[in-house]
Amino acid sequence: MAGAEIIGREELAEIQELFSREKVNLYRYGGGNYKTREFEEKFAAWMGVKYAHAVSSGTAAIHCALAGAGIGPGDEVITTAWTFIAPVEAMCALGAIPVPVEIDETYHLDPAEIEKAITPATKAVVAIPMWAPPKMEEIAAICKKHGLILIEDAAQALGASYKGQKLGTIGSVGSFSFDAGKTMHTGEGGMMVTNDKEIYERAAEFSDHGHMHIPGLPRGKDPRRAKGLNLRISEVTSAIGIAQLAKIDMILSKAKENKQRIKDGIRHLENITFRPFSDEAGSQGDTLIFKVRNREAALQFEAHLLEHGFGTKILPEAIEWHYAGIWSHLLGEIDRYRDADLEKLWPKTGQMLRSSICLNIPVLMDDATIEKLIKAIISASEKIG
Numbered sequence: 001m002a003g004a005e006i007i008g009r010e011e012l013a014e015i016q017e018l019f020s021r022e023k024v025n026l027y028r029y030g031g032g033n034y035k036t037r038e039f040e041e042k043f044a045a046w047m048g049v050k051y052a053h054a055v056s057s058g059t060a061a062i063h064c065a066l067a068g069a070g071i072g073p074g075d076e077v078i079t080t081a082w083t084f085i086a087p088v089e090a091m092c093a094l095g096a097i098p099v100p101v102e103i104d105e106t107y108h109l110d111p112a113e114i115e116k117a118i119t120p121a122t123k124a125v126v127a128i129p130m131w132a133p134p135k136m137e138e139i140a141a142i143c144k145k146h147g148l149i150l151i152e153d154a155a156q157a158l159g160a161s162y163k164g165q166k167l168g169t170i171g172s173v174g175s176f177s178f179d180a181g182k183t184m185h186t187g188e189g190g191m192m193v194t195n196d197k198e199i200y201e202r203a204a205e206f207s208d209h210g211h212m213h214i215p216g217l218p219r220g221k222d223p224r225r226a227k228g229l230n231l232r233i234s235e236v237t238s239a240i241g242i243a244q245l246a247k248i249d250m251i252l253s254k255a256k257e258n259k260q261r262i263k264d265g266i267r268h269l270e271n272i273t274f275r276p277f278s279d280e281a282g283s284q285g286d287t288l289i290f291k292v293r294n295r296e297a298a299l300q301f302e303a304h305l306l307e308h309g310f311g312t313k314i315l316p317e318a319i320e321w322h323y324a325g326i327w328s329h330l331l332g333e334i335d336r337y338r339d340a341d342l343e344k345l346w347p348k349t350g351q352m353l354r355s356s357i358c359l360n361i362p363v364l365m366d367d368a369t370i371e372k373l374i375k376a377i378i379s380a381s382e383k384i385g
């Protein structure tokens, strides 16, 4: 939940400031307000990149990132079989061919599987950090060796890093989401970041029907060089984003502290296995993943936690939205997947996800709640034997 837990006065003050101006304009390309510009500048500075472009959602952000990087019809894009469906939807919307590959022990796309999936049509790799870094060094080296564009959909991993470098800034372009489950929350919203001027400009154009935003030209006379959509953010959303961004360091450190306490309280349990990390220091605090014996044990574990007042996050209950092996409604439109049994394409990923538990770690957790959660996990572990 993170940012959504602590929405309040500061966000309202930013909105009030917007409405207190002589001429209220809620449109990002309208004159005189520019909350969006301020949000983008502050976000770019926090990320340590040259360009940030705010849009209407995380789905829009990865859509723009892909379009900005020049991904188009027929391009093969290698990604992970464990992700929320949005980036794969964006690839399909651009006419590209998603090529999900099996995850490794860190629950991220396996570098060895990337190598196997490369063909002459491969144009990019989309790394999707699930609250922790994939093996970015190896993935970046593969991309470099084969001339592929590295894109990071870091919707779930704002504030996570790999060997000190923030995720989203390692590849050519990165994207983030500000929906209700993410580190920062703005109702809906997303951000794309890059150091590449050409990618930035093309992505910004894509988010606004292709408008090239030539300074000095009236909007109606603005030229275009490629098609686009309306994926614009509103000034109200950006105002909320400015206030949320001011809280981000606190959100990240508090969740990390809470997660450490929970891990310390359950690390003696022999029938659960924490997922290993490519760089644990760079992982985020708001999610804890561990594996149990099998699917039955995971379902039993989940039911026990629910009885004690704690829900799980994505695994095992929302696997349908996060595993490529199930998306025949989307992948079935593509020739190579049309008659395939998708589950058989990524069996290791399906097996790992089905026997895993993923927990949300709130920012606002008092000592009593942390103790209660630790006890619930311990008793669940005793139950599954």
Ligand SMILES: Cc1ncc(COP(=O)(O)O)c(C=O)c1O
Residues within 6 Å of the ligand: 057, 058, 059, 060, 062, 083, 084, 086, 087, 128, 153, 154, 155, 156, 177, 178, 179, 188, 189, 190
């Ligand atoms: C990897 C990934 N990309 C994109 C999105 C979509 O973000 P939004 O809900 O803001 O559209 C999500 C949402 O969970 C996600 O996990």
